[in-house]
Amino acid sequence: MFEYDKHKFKPSEEMIKSAISKKLLKGRLLYEKGMKPSGLYYIKSGVIGLINYTASGSESLLRIFSEGDFVGHRSFIAEENYHANSSVLSDSEILFFPCESVEHLLKIYPALFLFLTKQIAKDLRSSEDRLNDLSGKKVFLRIAESLLYLKTKEPTYNWTRREIGEFCGAKTETVTRALTQLVHEGVIRKEGRDIIIPSINHFIAFLKNEELKD
Amino acid sequence: MFEYDKHKFKPSEEMIKSAISKKLLKGRLLYEKGMKPSGLYYIKSGVIGLINYTASGSESLLRIFSEGDFVGHRSFIAEENYHANSSVLSDSEILFFPCESVEHLLKIYPALFLFLTKQIAKDLRSSEDRLNDLSGKKVFLRIAESLLYLKTKEPTYNWTRREIGEFCGAKTETVTRALTQLVHEGVIRKEGRDIIIPSINHFIAFLKNEELKD
DNA sequence: CGAATACTTGATCCGCATCAAGTGCCGTGG
DNA sequence: CCACGGCACTTGATGCGGATCAAGTATTCG
Numbered sequence: 001m002f003e004y005d006k007h008k009f010k011p012s013e014e015m016i017k018s019a020i021s022k023k024l025l026k027g028r029l030l031y032e033k034g035m036k037p038s039g040l041y042y043i044k045s046g047v048i049g050l051i052n053y054t055a056s057g058s059e060s061l062l063r064i065f066s067e068g069d070f071v072g073h074r075s076f077i078a079e080e081n082y083h084a085n086s087s088v089l090s091d092s093e094i095l096f097f098p099c100e101s102v103e104h105l106l107k108i109y110p111a112l113f114l115f116l117t118k119q120i121a122k123d124l125r126s127s128e129d130r131l132n133d134l135s136g137k138k139v140f141l142r143i144a145e146s147l148l149y150l151k152t153k154e155p156t157y158n159w160t161r162r163e164i165g166e167f168c169g170a171k172t173e174t175v176t177r178a179l180t181q182l183v184h185e186g187v188i189r190k191e192g193r194d195i196i197i198p199s200i201n202h203f204i205a206f207l208k209n210e211e212l213k214d
Numbered sequence: 215m216f217e218y219d220k221h222k223f224k225p226s227e228e229m230i231k232s233a234i235s236k237k238l239l240k241g242r243l244l245y246e247k248g249m250k251p252s253g254l255y256y257i258k259s260g261v262i263g264l265i266n267y268t269a270s271g272s273e274s275l276l277r278i279f280s281e282g283d284f285v286g287h288r289s290f291i292a293e294e295n296y297h298a299n300s301s302v303l304s305d306s307e308i309l310f311f312p313c314e315s316v317e318h319l320l321k322i323y324p325a326l327f328l329f330l331t332k333q334i335a336k337d338l339r340s341s342e343d344r345l346n347d348l349s350g351k352k353v354f355l356r357i358a359e360s361l362l363y364l365k366t367k368e369p370t371y372n373w374t375r376r377e378i379g380e381f382c383g384a385k386t387e388t389v390t391r392a393l394t395q396l397v398h399e400g401v402i403r404k405e406g407r408d409i410i411i412p413s414i415n416h417f418i419a420f421l422k423n424e425e426l427k428d
Numbered sequence: 429c430g431a432a433t434a435c436t437t438g439a440t441c442c443g444c445a446t447c448a449a450g451t452g453c454c455g456t457g458g
Numbered sequence: 459c460c461a462c463g464g465c466a467c468t469t470g471a472t473g474c475g476g477a478t479c480a481a482g483t484a485t486t487c488g
Binding site (some may be wrong): 350352353376384387391406407 | 439444445446452453455
Binding site for chain 1 (some may be wrong): 430434435437
């Protein structure tokens, strides 16, 4: 089961002075696949998703960013163009730090560079763990684990069935069915469209037990 | 379709002096999942695979390393324990560079650090591209693309059907069937157990065309 | 209130895994 | 050098998980 690191990097006052502030509404793109990075984005508030299109035309949700996260650092550091769209999932306030090169970033903000490097290394682990899960775990378990991850990362955001599915490679209908089962199992509750996990520990215990089956 | 970067980092004579040399036979493990990194590995010759076990007990091949590649750098830089086994696929000669901390590495070998950082950032892209393919592409295309990748990265190594399958989330039988079809399509040839791609360009053209279907 | 979108539930289909029963291929030891 | 044992591979038959299709209902937003 993948987890995420709550450790964040707080930009200095001086850094923030050099930043450009933007407000973006839900549904907008922060950047588009194929574009060349010219700096780093930082989320003051809101939720951003890194989204790619699959061969069959549906979307997949590769990574989630929220308050206190940097965005666009992978492409910037790899010196590649963006490999996916950065889509605004809820109204966001963003800082943009223009930067000309990786070497320049390392020189002026070595601590930030080190932080981002470690972040990418951890993200690679997560991505490879998900790769592993995708070929080894049944969809029900993937959905349950993704729900836990998404709800832990951003408890106040109302994740849709579609987004949960896009995160773990499942269709909306399949997510619905899995959620119905999770309600029957007594580990989640629905309130309108929102999904409530009354006890995270209870949910985790259920997952651990579920993993042993099959 | 994912590609790999041929750009390599050559350790200096001075670096090599501080290294420990090892010879490992096929089937051995360079390191095991869960162990704590204490330095970096470098491949002088041979092929190494990063392998994880899926929930259903089968294996998945996460990354491939060969001559001139570093191994174990992700965990070292993330300051995490290894998240998968490093398995020797063909007899290898390895250099081990002991190193106490990420900061120390950055201080004494800044160019290597920068190189590894970029490498990890590119690997994250590849991994996320594969994640995307796994939920969007049919198994036939995944197998064909994986074959191209593996054969391009290590043309002399005889990739087994099992390994190709473990790389793209397919079973051995499915790989066999896909290969049979690729022979019928006239883009590969079998010689004993080995797979020959007579013309890489022809193969790529076939793939491009195949991607447009469906 | 009406329209658009998110969700739900059931029926059906199909891709690929699984199971089974072989046939090579290759290294090892006599 | 050949025989033998063990994997790697092949091919066909069968089954099932989850996608797809379809036809609703609920929710949210203008």
